[in-house]
Amino acid sequence: MQVDELIESPLNYTGGKYKLLPQILPFFPNNTTRFVDIFCGGCNVGANVKSESVLFNDNNRIIIELFKLFKIKECNTTIRRIERIIKKYGLSDSSKHGYEFYSCSSSDGLATFNKDKFMRLREDFNNRTKKDERYYYLFYVLVVYAFNNQIRFNSKGEFNLPVGKRDFNSCMKEKLVKFINYLKTTNVSFSAKDFRKIVLNPDTDFVYADPPYLITCATYNENGGWGEKEEVALLEYLDKAHVQGIKFALSNVLSSKGKVNKILLDWIESNDDKYRVIHLNYSYSNSNYHTKDKKTKSDEVLVVNY
Numbered sequence: 654m655q656v657d658e659l660i661e662s663p664l665n666y667t668g669g670k671y672k673l674l675p676q677i678l679p680f681f682p683n684n685t686t687r688f689v690d691i692f693c694g695g696c697n698v699g700a701n702v703k704s705e706s707v708l709f710n711d712n713n714r715i716i717i718e719l720f721k722l723f724k725i726k727e728c729n730t731t732i733r734r735i736e737r738i739i740k741k742y743g744l745s746d747s748s749k750h751g752y753e754f755y756s757c758s759s760s761d762g763l764a765t766f767n768k769d770k771f772m773r774l775r776e777d778f779n780n781r782t783k784k785d786e787r788y789y790y791l792f793y794v795l796v797v798y799a800f801n802n803q804i805r806f807n808s809k810g811e812f813n814l815p816v817g818k819r820d821f822n823s824c825m826k827e828k829l830v831k832f833i834n835y836l837k838t839t840n841v842s843f844s845a846k847d848f849r850k851i852v853l854n855p856d857t858d859f860v861y862a863d864p865p866y867l868i869t870c871a872t873y874n875e876n877g878g879w880g881e882k883e884e885v886a887l888l889e890y891l892d893k894a895h896v897q898g899i900k901f902a903l904s905n906v907l908s909s910k911g912k913v914n915k916i917l918l919d920w921i922e923s924n925d926d927k928y929r930v931i932h933l934n935y936s937y938s939n940s941n942y943h944t945k946d947k948k949t950k951s952d953e954v955l956v957v958n959y
C-alpha cells in the first residue's frame with residue numbers, strides 16, 4: 654500500500670501508529686470479518702485494514718463521541734461548524750488568509766496571535782456542562798490549536814494544554830475530510846469501554862491491541878491511567894482470546910531509554926511456543942521534547958499469536 658493512500662487520523666494522536674503502518678499492516682491477516690481496534694486512539698490502525706467491519710474502542714469517551722459525530726454529520730456541516738468556531742473566537746485561519754496575514758515569526762508559528770483566543774476557547778470548553786454536538790466540535794478545534802495537537806486533561810478533568818503553533822490549515826482540513834469520507838463509507842462502529850468489557854466473538858474477530866506503553870509516558874497516561882495491573886490484565890485478556898482461537902496482534906515497546914518492560918518480556922518468553930515477536934524499526938525520538946538523548950532507540954514490537 655502506498656503511503657499517500659493511507660488514512661491519517663485528524664487528531665495527530667500521541668502514540669499514534671500512522672508512521673509505523675507500513676511495517677505493521679503486512680503482518681495482519683488479509684481479510685477479517687471484524688477488526689477490533691481495542692485501544693483505537695486516533696483510529697490510525699483500524700482505518701487502514703482490510704476488514705468487512707471495524708470496531709473502534711477507546712475508554713476516552715470524548716474522542717469516541719467526536720468520531721461518531723464525524724460519521725453521522727454531513728462532511729460540509731462538520732467543516733462549517735468548525736470554521737464557525739474558529740471565526741467566533743477570532744483564531745487564525747491560514748488556509749484562507751495565508752501565514753503573512755498574521756505576521757507571525759517562524760519560531761513560534763501562530764502561537765502569539767492565537768494565545769488569548771485559544772485560552773477563551775479552552776475556558777468555554779472546560780466550563781461547558783452540556784455534552785452536546787457543540788461540546789465535541791469545540792474539543793476538536795481545541796486540539797487543532799493546542800500544543801503539538803495533543804490531548805491532555807488534569808485530574809479535575811479540565812483540558813490543560815497551552816496554545817500551539819498551528820491552526821486549521823489546508824493539510825489538517827484535507828486530513829479531516831479524508832477521514833470523514835472513510836468513516837461514512839465503511840462499516841465501522843464505536844464503543845467507549847474499558848478494554849476488559851469488550852466481548853470478543855471467535856467466529857468473526859481479529860483483535861489489535863495498542864495500549865498505553867507501560868515504560869514510556871504519554872500525555873493520556875499522566876493521571877495514572879495505565880499501570881502494571883492493567884498491563885497484566887491485558888496480557889490475560891489476550892491469553893484468553895488465544896484459547897478461544899481468536900487471532901491477536903499487540904503493539905508495544907520491550908525497552909526504551911534504558912527501561913525494560915519485564916512483565917511483557919516474561920510473558921513473551923513463557924509463551925514462545927505460541928506467540929511470535931516481530932521487531933519493528935522505529936524510534937520514539939521525537940515524541941518527548943524534554944528528553945535529553947533524543948536518539949535513544951526503542952525496541953518497538955508487534956506480538957502475534959499466528
Ligand SMILES: C[S@@+](CC[C@H](N)C(=O)[O-])C[C@H]1O[C@@H](n2cnc3c(N)ncnc32)[C@H](O)[C@@H]1O
Pocket residue numbers: 662666667668669670671691692693694695696697698710711712713846847848849863864865866873878879883
Ligand atoms: C497508544 S494509544 C492508541 C493509538 C492508536 N493505535 C493510533 O494509532 O492512533 C492508546 C489508547 O488507549 C486508550 N486507553 C487507555 N486505557 C484504556 C483502557 N483501560 N481501555 C481502553 N482504552 C484505553 C487511551 O485513551 C489511548 O487512546
